[in-house]
Amino acid sequence: MKPMRLLIAGGGTGGHVFPGLAVAEALLERDPSAQIRFVGTRRGVEARAVPRAGYPLSFIHAAGLKRVGLWKTLVSLVLLPWSLVESLWVLLRFRPDVVVGTGGFVSGAPLLMARVLFRKTLIVEPNHFAGTANRLLGKIVHRVVVNFEDSVKTFPAGKAVALGNPVRKDLVEKLFRVTERPVDPERFNLFVFGGSQGAHALNVTLAKALPNVVAKMPGLSVHHQTGQADVDLVREAYEKGGVHATVEAFVDDMVAAYERADMVICRAGVGSCAEVAIARRPALFVPLPTAADNHQYFNAKAFADREAGWLVEQNEFTPDYAEAFVRERMADREGLRKTGMKAGDLAKPDAAKGIVDEIMTLARRN
Numbered sequence: 001m002k003p004m005r006l007l008i009a010g011g012g013t014g015g016h017v018f019p020g021l022a023v024a025e026a027l028l029e030r031d032p033s034a035q036i037r038f039v040g041t042r043r044g045v046e047a048r049a050v051p052r053a054g055y056p057l058s059f060i061h062a063a064g065l066k067r068v069g070l071w072k073t074l075v076s077l078v079l080l081p082w083s084l085v086e087s088l089w090v091l092l093r094f095r096p097d098v099v100v101g102t103g104g105f106v107s108g109a110p111l112l113m114a115r116v117l118f119r120k121t122l123i124v125e126p127n128h129f130a131g132t133a134n135r136l137l138g139k140i141v142h143r144v145v146v147n148f149e150d151s152v153k154t155f156p157a158g159k160a161v162a163l164g165n166p167v168r169k170d171l172v173e174k175l176f177r178v179t180e181r182p183v184d185p186e187r188f189n190l191f192v193f194g195g196s197q198g199a200h201a202l203n204v205t206l207a208k209a210l211p212n213v214v215a216k217m218p219g220l221s222v223h224h225q226t227g228q229a230d231v232d233l234v235r236e237a238y239e240k241g242g243v244h245a246t247v248e249a250f251v252d253d254m255v256a257a258y259e260r261a262d263m264v265i266c267r268a269g270v271g272s273c274a275e276v277a278i279a280r281r282p283a284l285f286v287p288l289p290t291a292a293d294n295h296q297y298f299n300a301k302a303f304a305d306r307e308a309g310w311l312v313e314q315n316e317f318t319p320d321y322a323e324a325f326v327r328e329r330m331a332d333r334e335g336l337r338k339t340g341m342k343a344g345d346l347a348k349p350d351a352a353k354g355i356v357d358e359i360m361t362l363a364r365r366n
Contacts, residue, residue: 010102011040015271164348198227211241
């Protein structure tokens with residue numbers, strides 16, 4: 001039998017790239033002879049993350065159509081035929097058995113061309129509220145994997161299955177499988193990140209708020225991922241404010257960052273939510289207000305409704321709010337522990353394996 005060939009299309013942000021890497025990892029664990037290729041753009045997170053993980057990556061020209069302004073919308077429309085032709089070329093050269101779309105504007109063209117070539121197709125929709133593109137693609141692809149049970153009804157009857165959002169194996173084994181972790185009563189470790197590209201609103205607010213926290217509760221230690229643009233601004237603010245902090249533009253070792261964290265403040269992208277659940281960490285989610293279809297709000301609300309985390313909208317996330325919130329959580333370790341355990345109840349550590357089952361079924365390799 002010829003080795004199975006899987007093409008994974010998705011990119012732009014870590015939330016669209018890292019689930020694809022988790023699926024690739026799970027497939028190779030099941031079938032070491034499988035051949036895997038990714039499709040992405042040169043400006044997305046995938047341009048760095050995919051080669052670093054050891055997978056080949058084909059580039060296409062693609063851009064989003066939602067909330068990008070008139071000029072960028074026109075550019076995206078001009079690029080669309082080009083991306084279709086480029087995707088067709090990738091498919092004809094690689095000849096995949098199955099094409100998986102993990103989201104982002106880059107996944108549409110490869111999935112459409114895969115259907116033209118009669119290839120099996122699957123999309124991963126981890127958001128609580130499916131985006132417009134995936135709702136449309138869900139009508140033509142062969143299978144849809146969603147994160148939440150109540151998202152199944154978004155797609156045609158019998159097409160979708162709720163398996164969760166795939167998370168990398170190292171996070172599952174080193175965080176979810178560990179039931180106990182030591183807690184330092186003298187030190188409170190806060191982990192802040194704004195997704196793979198940082199979050200300016202979080203950076204500015206916490207740079208003002210956390211020095212005030214330290215002035216009253218000196219046990220605070222901060223690990224802050226800022227994105228490249230704000231790294232100097234945040235680092236200088238913490239140094240002046242006496243905050244014990246590690247400030248980085250990008251965090252490569254997320255496992256270690258979660259291991260140290262007593263609490264997390266982050267956006268509510270799908271990847272962040274899935275990792276917080278796997279890590280069983282209590283988190284304050286500050287959804288990106290301009291996210292397509294406001295999907296980050298609904299992701300965070302799924303945690304808040306189950307008392308598995310907290311939700312605050314960005315316009316309410318002021319320095320005064322942030323200071324009060326962090327101080328209250330520092331004084332309530334038991335409450336944090338309970339919230340973290342409830343977050344763990346939302347985790348689906350075997351999601352990647354379940355998606356591989358679906359891929360193998362589509363490829364008739366079971």
